[in-house]
Amino acid sequence: MRERDTQETSRRGTVVVAEDDTATRILLCQILRRERFNVIAVANGKLACEAAYRERPDVILLDFMMPVMNGRQAIDELKMSESTRAIPIVMITAQSDVANRVQALNSGAQDVLGKPFEARELIARLEAQMKWRSVLAIDADAALVAERVVLLTASERRYRLLAEAMPSMVWIADSQAGVTYYNRSWNEYTGLISSAPRTVD
Numbered sequence: 001m002r003e004r005d006t007q008e009t010s011r012r013g014t015v016v017v018a019e020d021d022t023a024t025r026i027l028l029c030q031i032l033r034r035e036r037f038n039v040i041a042v043a044n045g046k047l048a049c050e051a052a053y054r055e056r057p058d059v060i061l062l063d064f065m066m067p068v069m070n071g072r073q074a075i076d077e078l079k080m081s082e083s084t085r086a087i088p089i090v091m092i093t094a095q096s097d098v099a100n101r102v103q104a105l106n107s108g109a110q111d112v113l114g115k116p117f118e119a120r121e122l123i124a125r126l127e128a129q130m131k132w133r134s135v136l137a138i139d140a141d142a143a144l145v146a147e148r149v150v151l152l153t154a155s156e157r158r159y160r161l162l163a164e165a166m167p168s169m170v171w172i173a174d175s176q177a178g179v180t181y182y183n184r185s186w187n188e189y190t191g192l193i194s195s196a197p198r199t200v201d
Helices: 022-034 045-055 071-080 098-106 119-165 184-190
Strands: 002-004 014-018 038-042 059-063 089-093 111-114 171-173 179-182
Touching: 014 022, 014 045, 022 038, 022 119, 038 045, 045 059, 045 071, 059 071, 059 119, 071 089, 071 098, 089 098, 089 119, 098 111, 111 119
Parallel strands: 014 038, 014 059, 059 089, 089 111
Antiparallel strands: 002 038, 171 179
């Protein structure tokens, strides 16, 4: 069974809801749609994985105990896929003891919410995970830029080392014919002194 929100996509993001109990699933959909989330609701973990692969939601809300594929099995599958492993997962469970909540967190869920739940707490937990994912995305972009700078610097250093070791003259000039780099052979042959840096750090 699968229910899809037919309303216009919400600015607040997309949530995949996996809950086998029909009444609870309907309640979750009502709460989330009222808060302007785009909701994709399914009845088991297998369908949740399929929806996640297809829709790439902002967060996944999984019931712990479900037929066909339970929440823990669904997390295992989602974390194995590069396309879905970064999607935050909030587990909902009727099990109130600490051991079961710890088990849910150890399985890979980012947060656990008990049943019955308060609507405001549910929304707060989902928004917290979405913000967390946004921060990670920014950090990942910054790390990628930093990595490219490091690689570019290393490549330039290798080039300069190679140029310094060459017996032939090597120099680089800009559009105004100004020398921006020259190797030792160029300096020894021309006897000129350029303002361009030559030494390799």
